[in-house]
Amino acid sequence: MSKQSDSEDFESADEGQTLQTKKEKKEIKKLAASTKNVEQTDGWDDFDIEETEAVEISKSNKKDETEKPTSQDTGWEAFDDWGENDNNKVEEVKPNTKSTKDVHKSQEQADIQAVTERLAAATTKNEGWGWGGWGVDSLLSTATAGISTLTSQVSQGISTVLETGIGAPDPEELARATKEKAVNQETNVEEQPTAQDTTFQFGSLLSGVTKFVETTGTKVISGGLDTLEVIGKKTMEVLQDGDPGLVKKRAMLGLDTEKPILSQILREAKERADEEDKMREAKREAKEVHYETLFDDFEGLVHLEALEMLSRQVSMRIEERLRSADADKRQDIKETMQQVAELCEMPEDDDDDDDDEEHGDSSKEDVFHERLQRATRDIGLKLQFQPLIKQYTDILQWLDATEVVNEKAIYKRAVSGLAQATALCVELYHKTAEMLLVKNRRSTADEADALTQLTVVLSKHVSEMATLFTEKLSKQPSEDKELINNYITNVFLEAGNSSKYVENAFQLTLPIIQIGAV
Amino acid sequence: MVDPIFDYQFRLILIGDSTVGKSSLLKYFTDGKFAELSDPTVGVDFFARIIEVQDGTRIKLQLWDTAGQERFRSITKSYYRNSVGALLVYDVCNRSSFEHIPLWMMEAKRHIEPHRPVFALVGCKVDLVGTDVKNGARREVSCEEARMFAEENGLHHVETSAKTGLNVEQAFILVAQEVYNRIQTGEYKVEDGWDGIKSGFNRPNGMDFNLLEAETVQSTCC
Numbered sequence: 001m002s003k004q005s006d007s008e009d010f011e012s013a014d015e016g017q018t019l020q021t022k023k024e025k026k027e028i029k030k031l032a033a034s035t036k037n038v039e040q041t042d043g044w045d046d047f048d049i050e051e052t053e054a055v056e057i058s059k060s061n062k063k064d065e066t067e068k069p070t071s072q073d074t075g076w077e078a079f080d081d082w083g084e085n086d087n088n089k090v091e092e093v094k095p096n097t098k099s100t101k102d103v104h105k106s107q108e109q110a111d112i113q114a115v116t117e118r119l120a121a122a123t124t125k126n127e128g129w130g131w132g133g134w135g136v137d138s139l140l141s142t143a144t145a146g147i148s149t150l151t152s153q154v155s156q157g158i159s160t161v162l163e164t165g166i167g168a169p170d171p172e173e174l175a176r177a178t179k180e181k182a183v184n185q186e187t188n189v190e191e192q193p194t195a196q197d198t199t200f201q202f203g204s205l206l207s208g209v210t211k212f213v214e215t216t217g218t219k220v221i222s223g224g225l226d227t228l229e230v231i232g233k234k235t236m237e238v239l240q241d242g243d244p245g246l247v248k249k250r251a252m253l254g255l256d257t258e259k260p261i262l263s264q265i266l267r268e269a270k271e272r273a274d275e276e277d278k279m280r281e282a283k284r285e286a287k288e289v290h291y292e293t294l295f296d297d298f299e300g301l302v303h304l305e306a307l308e309m310l311s312r313q314v315s316m317r318i319e320e321r322l323r324s325a326d327a328d329k330r331q332d333i334k335e336t337m338q339q340v341a342e343l344c345e346m347p348e349d350d351d352d353d354d355d356d357e358e359h360g361d362s363s364k365e366d367v368f369h370e371r372l373q374r375a376t377r378d379i380g381l382k383l384q385f386q387p388l389i390k391q392y393t394d395i396l397q398w399l400d401a402t403e404v405v406n407e408k409a410i411y412k413r414a415v416s417g418l419a420q421a422t423a424l425c426v427e428l429y430h431k432t433a434e435m436l437l438v439k440n441r442r443s444t445a446d447e448a449d450a451l452t453q454l455t456v457v458l459s460k461h462v463s464e465m466a467t468l469f470t471e472k473l474s475k476q477p478s479e480d481k482e483l484i485n486n487y488i489t490n491v492f493l494e495a496g497n498s499s500k501y502v503e504n505a506f507q508l509t510l511p512i513i514q515i516g517a518v
Numbered sequence: 519m520v521d522p523i524f525d526y527q528f529r530l531i532l533i534g535d536s537t538v539g540k541s542s543l544l545k546y547f548t549d550g551k552f553a554e555l556s557d558p559t560v561g562v563d564f565f566a567r568i569i570e571v572q573d574g575t576r577i578k579l580q581l582w583d584t585a586g587q588e589r590f591r592s593i594t595k596s597y598y599r600n601s602v603g604a605l606l607v608y609d610v611c612n613r614s615s616f617e618h619i620p621l622w623m624m625e626a627k628r629h630i631e632p633h634r635p636v637f638a639l640v641g642c643k644v645d646l647v648g649t650d651v652k653n654g655a656r657r658e659v660s661c662e663e664a665r666m667f668a669e670e671n672g673l674h675h676v677e678t679s680a681k682t683g684l685n686v687e688q689a690f691i692l693v694a695q696e697v698y699n700r701i702q703t704g705e706y707k708v709e710d711g712w713d714g715i716k717s718g719f720n721r722p723n724g725m726d727f728n729l730l731e732a733e734t735v736q737s738t739c740c
Contacts, residue, residue, distance in 0.1 A: 284523065299564045302580060305713070306562055306597060313596045434561030438589045 300423025307430040311508040343448035375453035378446040411487040414469035422498040429505035433512045442516030455506045466495030524578040524718040534607035535615040536586030539642035542680040559585040571698045598629035602714030603636040603693040610641040613658035636696045638674040645679035
């Protein structure tokens with residue numbers, strides 16, 4: 001409700017202002033045009049210079065004027081000429097102004113197109129907007145920014161005008177120009193019941209006319225400026241009435257759209273829905289190659305979490321034992337824990353190539369299986385490697401079988417393959433930890449060694465898998481080398497990620513190995 | 519993989535004696551298949567499926583399938599905490615599995631505290647009733663007494679078959695709907711540090727425990 005009343009206020013205020021005549025609007029336009037020009041075109045500089053003297057003269061004449069109040073009527077006629085002159089000048093520069101305006105507009109148009117459309121929609125229905133072109137102009141120059149620019153331009157313009165004396169025409173020229181007229185008008189002047197001084201003589205007519213012109217010129221100019229200033233002030237008052245910074249008006253322009261036209265609402269709703277659909281689609285697409293999401297989907301995350309629960313619980317039990325033990329025993333336990341931790345330190349990569357030589361003939365998955373079994377030979381548990389082997393086999397088959405495939409598909413398969421392999425690795429640690437905890441006879445040193453070896457094998461496994469995919473990617477005949485390189489980089493990054501998870505799982509298993517010894 | 523977008527994730531835990539059919543129930547629910555033979559569960563296994571509750575909200579059920587074997591009891595206890603719902607599973611043809619239900623329920627309440635989970639009493643293997651007289655499979659727990667126990671303890675009750683699929687879906691949807699209702703009434707909330715209910719939108723942020731480090735590594739490497 002409050003929003004509505006705001007906008008109503010605004011509208012009624014506008015209606016008040018609609019009374020401002022079109023003439024005034026034109027003047028504002030002119031002024032806006034001319035003040036812009038002050039900065040932009042040379043013509044005005046010339047014009048300014050031309051007029052500078054005039055102002056001084058007209059100033060110096062001011063005394064006379066007050067002493068001799070002159071006839072407005074004659075003055076007006078003379079002024080009309082000058083006024084036409086002025087108009088011409090304004091018109092001359094108008095094309096320029098327009099073009100700069102257009103540029104200005106087109107820049108802002110993009111930003112505020114939505115607003116424009118809404119506003120246009122609103123104004124078609126609501127003629128009471130009244131501010132017509134100008135309103136659109138300045139409001140569309142986007143509210144405050146536009147308006148403050150305009151006002152600053154206006155005030156700049158005014159001061160420039162006042163300084164350079166835009167209003168006062170060159171006296172000599174004017175004198176010459178008006179001379180004939182003045183002579184012609186002489187009769188009229190005398191006939192007319194004017195407020196002219198009765199001592200007015202033909203001899204002084206010329207200077208009198210000049211003065212008239214000057215005075216009226218100044219008066220009209222300053223009067224015009226006053227009017228413009230008033231209009232400008234009024235405009236800002238109306239716009240900012242009870243709404244400093246135009247906050248509400250801007251809000252209104254945004255909100256107003258929601259009530260007037262049903263079709264627009266529906267169109268916007270549809271656009272929004274489309275947008276949401278797109279986002280949903282993009283989200284889905286993104287999820288397909290989002291490593292963490294895939295890792296979660298393959299239950300890697302929850303296994304890691306469960307492993308962490310176990311790890312934490314076991315650590316607490318160890319702490320408890322430490323607390324309840326006497327000092328000597330406590331030292332013992334700490335030392336044992338330290339020893340186990342040392343056993344579980346990852347070895348340097350020194351035995352990299354011995355495997356590769358040994359298993360020249362075997363298939364990759366067999367080599368992998370062999371390594372897993374050798375690593376965990378002494379752990380004393382029956383571990384399930386089948387899921388890991390099967391997943392590896394599937395990937396190897398996919399890589400062999402898939403000849404014609406685009407790089408994106410390879411990339412997707414790589415990320416998901418790595419995520420799944422990693423999830424299975426984490427699951428292996430989790431299961432191993434659970435089985436260790438229910439194992440009857442613990443053999444800590446063997447367990448530590450086996451799990452360390454296992455970690456080496458699994459880390460190697462994910463990096464080898466990544467290599468297979470990157471090889472496939474780099475063999476891909478594609479013009480978009482950058483894309484391929486991006487994919488390759490990402491695959492290696494995810495492989496690094498995988499290694500991190502594997503090592504993390506191993507670290508979580510450490511207390512479970514340790515507790516067997518204390 | 520089904521449409522992976524979901525609004526909430528509920529963690530449900532399945533508990534009950536060994537061989538009552540927890541894993542088979544879950545396999546049917548997530549796979550639509552019945553496994554004739556399966557190895558006993560080691561520790562805990564995980565299943566997941568997305569369902570919709572009545573108002574169309576999509577819920578990912580993360581299902582913790584615990585080992586029923588006695589030797590894993592100390593381990594499975596540590597898994598209760600973050601569950602928002604618990605399915606108490608018994609075999610309708612196994613009297614003692616039903617008689618252990620109060621113990622399972624107490625265990626669950628104790629470990630899930632201070633949270634109060636939604637419980638459901640789920641009888642399994644109703645397909646065996648009356649069909650396999652030779653092998654001695656006959657109903658040892660009547661539907662009435664199970665329902666009575668359920669009513670006394672404020673539980674939902676349902677009898678299922680993982681072979682025919684009878685009521686399998688219903689058992690899980692029952693719990694999910696109840697959890698969802700409690701979210702609607704404000705009884706349950708998404709809470710930091712408790713994974714019983716998670717919001718689906720910020721899933722990548724939902725990973726606590728050490729994973730952030732790995733994530734950071736990933737993002738800074740680019």
